[in-house]
Amino acid sequence: MIWTDPVTGRQGFVVIDRLVRGVASGGLRMREGCTLDEVRGLAAGMTRKEALHYDPAGRYVPLGGAKGGIDCSPHDPEARAVLRRFLDAVRSVLKHHWTTGEDLGVRQDTIDEVLTELGLDSSIEAIYPLLDDPAEARRRLADAFAVEVGGIPLPELVGGLGVAESALTALDRLGIARTSARAVVQGFGSMGGATARYLARAGVTVVGLVDARGVIVNPEGLDVERLLRTRDALGGIDRAQLRPGDSQPADGAWLDLDCEILVPAAVSYCIDASDQARIKARIIAEAANMPTLPEAEAALHARGILVLPDFVANSATNAWWWWTLFGDIGADSGQAHAKVGQAMRRLTGDMLADAEKRGVTPREAALGVVDRQLARIEARFGRHTGTTGTHRTGGGHDDRR
Structure with missing residues (x-):
């Protein structure tokens, strides 16, 4: 339409x-x-x-x-x-x-x-x-939307939690200690902000954050929680909250910052074939939808850089809504964290193991899973495009x- x-x-x-x-x-x-x-x-x-x-x-x-x-x-x-x-x-x-x-x-x-x-x-x-009981399901989802974790509503956190769990699973698979890893996150709204929070809580040093006004860096680590509490409704960072060690590079570059985990969490199509050559990260966790162009992803794969595809890495928000609405979990942050963590570790781990075994990209491995799952869904419910x-x-x- x-x-x-x-x-x-x-x-x-x-x-x-x-x-x-x-x-x-x-x-x-x-x-x-x-x-x-x-x-x-x-x-x-x-x-x-x-x-x-x-x-x-x-x-x-x-x-x-x-x-x-x-x-x-x-x-x-x-x-x-x-x-x-x-x-x-x-x-x-x-x-x-x-x-x-x-x-x-x-x-x-x-x-x-x-x-x-x-x-x-x-x-x-x-x-x-x-739904079997629409009224009860709606009450459960409304209750879940009212839950806050560390001052932030639960629905604004589950997606970034999933991205962080996916990135951490890849980090573990590469044998990189979480406490020695650094991350750069582009975008500080619901998805990017929550990803930064959960990476930092896992011991990863968040050395760079990007919002619409530019880049903020600190090699020793940014105070993610402080910046989360003071950002605006669209993820803008309050520069008055920066600490003495935080800086704002004039060139606004973020792709080539030294890090192990790079998280594009804002706009689509932000990494093209020429951009990818600047990237030094070992893992790109696509919190945004379609941030990496196909030719760039192929080049990154050839360089040994893992690209965790968007439809895997950022899938937890959507799944959490329906797990809660249908009653697989309750309106409880502990249940949400456990369910998201378990699902994302399994999906990412299986995807990376299959990609390595078959010598394909993580995206190709994940698409194979999708095809098998769609066939199962169609067998049960039929197909309607x-x-x-x-x-x-x-x-x-x-x-x-």
């Missing part, structure tokens, strides 16, 4: 890559320059994330993959109004087929506020018919033909 805002002319997109039992899952992002092809790729990635976590013995049955995107800067004064008109235009898809949540440039609380204004029940309303975004809406009405 392609939507054109009748007020600003901005475009928005919804792509349903695959439906399982009539429903697909995937977040909504907002950024200047967002394209249909970008959203299409993200939707395919969501299909993979859902498939990876399929467990026939679990209550959570994976959905299909989808994604939404709006070509507008979240800092634009019109951003919220554009978001409201977009959600109003796609309300039929939200009610029946697409469960969504926060992504780059869009916070969950903003989505929830706008949907309430529009008279819609929830951003995951489409999944209600699949979705739209690639060719329908158009405009003027706030759904004009799909």
